[in-house]
Amino acid sequence: MRLSRYFLPILREDPKEAEIVSHRLMLRAGMIRQSSAGIYSWLPLGLRVLRKIEQIVREEQDRAGAIELLMPTIQPAGIWRESGRYEEYGKEMLRITDRHDREMLYGPTNEELITGIFRDSVKSYRDLPCNLYHIQWKFRDEIRPRFGVMRGREFLMKDAYSFDLTPEDARRSYHKMFVAYLRTYERMGLKSIPMAADTGPIGGDLSHEFIVLADTGESQVHCDRDLIERSAPGEDTDYSADLGSVVQQWTGKYAATDDKHDPARFERQVAKENRVTARGIEVGHIFYFGTKYTKTMNCKVQGPDGSMVTLHCGSYGIGVSRLAGAIIEACHDEHGIIWPDPVAPYRVGLVNLKAGDRDTDAACESLYSQLGNAGVDVLYDDKDERAGAKFAAMDLLGLPWQIIVGPRGVKLGEVEIKRRDTGERDSMTPEAALARILEH
RNA sequence: CGGGGCAUGGCGCAGCCUGGUAGCGCACCUGCUUUGGGAGCAGGGGGUCGCAAGUUCGAAUCUUGCUGCCCCGACCA
Numbered sequence: 001m002r003l004s005r006y007f008l009p010i011l012r013e014d015p016k017e018a019e020i021v022s023h024r025l026m027l028r029a030g031m032i033r034q035s036s037a038g039i040y041s042w043l044p045l046g047l048r049v050l051r052k053i054e055q056i057v058r059e060e061q062d063r064a065g066a067i068e069l070l071m072p073t074i075q076p077a078g079i080w081r082e083s084g085r086y087e088e089y090g091k092e093m094l095r096i097t098d099r100h101d102r103e104m105l106y107g108p109t110n111e112e113l114i115t116g117i118f119r120d121s122v123k124s125y126r127d128l129p130c131n132l133y134h135i136q137w138k139f140r141d142e143i144r145p146r147f148g149v150m151r152g153r154e155f156l157m158k159d160a161y162s163f164d165l166t167p168e169d170a171r172r173s174y175h176k177m178f179v180a181y182l183r184t185y186e187r188m189g190l191k192s193i194p195m196a197a198d199t200g201p202i203g204g205d206l207s208h209e210f211i212v213l214a215d216t217g218e219s220q221v222h223c224d225r226d227l228i229e230r231s232a233p234g235e236d237t238d239y240s241a242d243l244g245s246v247v248q249q250w251t252g253k254y255a256a257t258d259d260k261h262d263p264a265r266f267e268r269q270v271a272k273e274n275r276v277t278a279r280g281i282e283v284g285h286i287f288y289f290g291t292k293y294t295k296t297m298n299c300k301v302q303g304p305d306g307s308m309v310t311l312h313c314g315s316y317g318i319g320v321s322r323l324a325g326a327i328i329e330a331c332h333d334e335h336g337i338i339w340p341d342p343v344a345p346y347r348v349g350l351v352n353l354k355a356g357d358r359d360t361d362a363a364c365e366s367l368y369s370q371l372g373n374a375g376v377d378v379l380y381d382d383k384d385e386r387a388g389a390k391f392a393a394m395d396l397l398g399l400p401w402q403i404i405v406g407p408r409g410v411k412l413g414e415v416e417i418k419r420r421d422t423g424e425r426d427s428m429t430p431e432a433a434l435a436r437i438l439e440h
Numbered sequence: 441c442g443g444g445g446c447a448u449g450g451c452g453c454a455g456c457c458u459g460g461u462a463g464c465g466c467a468c469c470u471g472c473u474u475u476g477g478g479a480g481c482a483g484g485g486g487g488u489c490g491c492a493a494g495u496u497c498g499a500a501u502c503u504u505g506c507u508g509c510c511c512c513g514a515c516c517a
Binding site: 009011012013014015016017018019034036037092109138140142143144146150151155157159209282283284285317318319320321322353354385386387388389390391392393395404406407408409416 | 441446450451452453465466467474475476477478479508509510511512513514515516517
């Protein structure tokens with residue numbers, strides 16, 4: 001993409017409404033614009049990031065055996081009355097009336113909808129287990145939206161729903177999602193830690209929040225260093241096996257958010273040198289809720305012995321739009337964003353230091369087309385601006401690689417290549433620069 | 441929902457106290473000079489001063505009401 005033909009409204013100064021760093025940088029880098037409190041438009045650059053995140057989430061859900069579908073944003077009130085949550089949910093639910101005075105709502109979550117679909121379609125235990133997910137916009141009318149995209153009212157969320165015949169089977173389904181989550185965050189270049197969460201009225205040990213570590217995170221967390229150093233299960237994980245032992249490796253170590261922190265237990269359970277207190281952001285939540293909705297909504301299948309069995313369910317959420325903010329919180333410096341390669345909107349920023357100079361233009365055009373042909377996403381700054389402004393903008397955008405092409409270097413047959421994360425810069429021939437990027 | 445604050449061009453702000461018909465920096469347009477870490481000079485375009493009433497000869501400025509947004513707290517993927 002040529003910057004001269006792109007839509008990328010960069011702000012030089014900080015908008016005053018943005019307090020936290022990810023919000024500031026997303027506005028400045030032209031990723032988002034606020035529409036109203038807690039509701040944002042995603043501009044082209046922001047949308048690319050959102051799509052990258054979404055795609056990683058999707059791939060890991062698919063790998064774990066979940067099946068994608070798409071449910072609507074607007075739901076009828078009726079099914080929420082069936083589950084009893086229409087009255088229960090309160091003002092967080094945005095209620096709407098259509099032209100026929102029918103009561104509708106903008107979905108804050110989809111348990112009712114999916115349970116309804118499943119109930120009407122699946123009648124036999126032979127179709128179990130089943131895990132269905134979608135990636136869809138949700139709306140929760142938060143009392144006070146804040147932190148930009150991190151706590152908006154409208155947000156993009158991946159939510160999966162598992163259906164099983166027995167609690168034991170449901171546990172296996174839960175474990176799959178647990179592992180998929182570890183993999184998902186790691187692929188985005190984040191360090192995530194599962195922490196035991198409130199299980200609500202069901203009880204048990206099957207609810208975890210996934211916290212991403214970031215110095216500017218909203219909540220304080222305490223955990224065993226082993227959890228931070230451990231890497232996620234590999235691509236070769238066999239999701240058809242029971243992953244209980246894998247999950248056990250993670251849940252066996254101490255990890256708690258501040259509100260559930262037990263200092264005495266922390267000291268007893270974790271050796272002094274392994275005690276870590278850090279800040280984090282919640283980016284996912286998984287839980288088993290048993291028959292909560294299947295019972296009230298009468299969702300049953302026929303079991304092997306011919307009897308009708310109420311299904312056991314869990315739900316598994318990932319805040320996709322929130323992750324865009326969370327990643328920036330975890331990955332930035334004083335100059336701007338530092339995108340981890342897998343979620344970067346473009347891999348390479350090609351900087352023409354003297355647009356209009358014949359040799360410099362030619363060198364850039366050549367690199368631009370070669371990178372394009374090699375399937376590398378490039379943002380080419382071909383605008384007629386001063387070098388300083390271009391450097392500042394490129395650092396703000398945080399693309400992993402910069403190739404800097406100026407008349408001075410071109411005379412010597414060289415371009416400069418820079419890694420945004422380490423700041424390392426090297427001069428080399430354009431061919432070598434190309435090779436360096438392609439080998440990564 | 442309790443407490444605090446803000447609303448003036450795309451962004452950041454001054455002007456308001458002490459009413460007289462809107463200004464600064466950045467960004468944008470034109471020209472010239474510049475050109476490797478947010479250039480200089482000259483010229484230019486762009487504003488229902490959040491909305492509505494009121495006071496007044498006259499309101500960005502004073503009064504009242506409303507709306508929007510931000511921050512702190514309780515709540516949350």
